[in-house]
Amino acid sequence: MGEKPLSSSSSSSSSSLVDQIVVAGDVILDLSNITNQTLKLGPGLRQDGDAISVMKAGRLRFSKPNKYWVESSEKRYVPCVEDTILGIVVDCKPDNFLVDIKGPMLAFLPVLAFEGGTRRNIPKFEIGTLLYLRVVKANSNMNPELSCTDASGKASGFGPLKDGYMFESTTGLSRMLLSSPTCPVLEALGKKLSFEIAVGLNGRVWVNASAPETVILVANAIMNAETLSWAQQRIMVDKLMKRIQ
Amino acid sequence: MEQRLGNSYRMTINEKKFIEQALVSDLRVDGRRPFDYRRLTIKFGSEDGSSEVQLGQTHVMAFVTSQLVQPYRDRPNEGALSIFIEFSPMADPSFEAGRPGEFAVELGRIIDRGLRESRAVDTESLCVLAGKLVWAIRVDLHILDNGGNLVDAANVAALAALLTFRRPECTVGGEDGQEVIVHPPEVKEPHPLIIHHLPVAISFAFFGNGNIVVIDPSHKEEAVMGGRMTATMNTSGDVCAVQKAGGEGVLHSVVMQCLRIASLKAADITSKIKNAVETYNTERALKKVKRHSSLVAVEVDGPETKLK
Incomplete structure (x- = not known):
């Protein structure tokens, strides 16, 4: 993250695009009307003169007080310290x-x-x-x-990690699995089945359980959950549970 | 050296062990049973003779083109059919651009053998002037994503593209009767190829000294399997080609069992291809129908609208 000390005049510093989908070229902030404040820019953003513009497609995230970054789902991982x-x-x-x-x-x-x-x-x-x-x-x-x-x-x-099964997905899925509160697919699966899981932020997920059926079920449920909303995830897991009973 | 290490597909010991263990109890990592085929989707491009096939994660595109050439000396009245395979590094990092690898050559040969040596495409009807001019049909297959079992997907893509391909109509004329006129598609409706039967390739993977057999192996299963076999069959149950290159040896009875399963699956896939082609053809015919847009403009914004 690069720190950009800014010295301009205005009040609001939060972008209207926070938590929205942004694409390369979008300008999220205009520095010419921002007060004397430090902004921290994370991956996917850069400063073009007075504008903070986006460099990749994804969702714009903001963390108080002053951090901005673009979150996207990729199959390739860009290493980051402490991941x-x-x-x-x-x-x-x-x-x-x-x-x-x-x-x-x-x-x-x-x-x-x-x-x-x-x-x-x-x-x-x-x-x-x-x-x-x-x-x-x-x-x-x-x-x-x-x-x-x-x-x-x-x-x-x-x-x-001993035994178990590892599958590769995207960084977006990994972040979803690690988010808090726990994402519904893991919560719903965890209520009915007992399994071990290790999620890497680079999009690799390892699952282990006593029976191979459980491992396969959990792995496929997680892989399918990537594009589903929270409600849909619960429905999917419910259907799966009914089918195996 | 590091670049090469970075490009090869890596599988962990955990995955290898798990896939093998699960297969012992008839479980596959993608939730299929040993003899379940993945979902097959066939789509067509806007032009005749192009197809796009998806088999699970595997994605293959095929284009068919034709050209007038001089025939081979020994077959003066037969056209030519050739198959070219393009492996894009985008599909799998282990594919290198430009140079076809060992697997690319094998894949090309299996499809070539299945289509050509079973005489699926009628090459004699491609002759224009015996000994002088014949049509050469070229099938270009592009592997867009490698999710395992490229052979079957590429074969289906080639068949679908050949079924929808139409070569331009041409007539022989001129003073000496040796002049060939190729008519553009707007002037004369182009001709579809004559295809006698559809040889469908079905692949099997063997595990655990040939005791465990699965159909349509996925990318991960291909990385673990001990051997593979591809049987090319048609709906009438003829075996057009069998490819079993190296790997674990299998019993005669296992091969026969595979062939029986393959003939069932081949019938399934053939009907899928035929349905897709039929829908394409009806859509194509509908596109030819010219409809006049209604010429009467109706004024709708005024309150005193009147229809004449």
């Missing part, structure tokens, strides 16, 4: 694991970035291992760096 993602080990190097995160480049996972990691106890991952990770560095033109620990160095759930 939790699902990655696949592609190659093992002496210092790093190379991990595929659906991004523009492969990400590095340093072999020491594990809880209590030292040179002596480097974990061994087969190629194709699925990992739950955290993005630590995401600079442009550099391979992103990942970690299997939280900020305080504890494992706290990060690491390899």
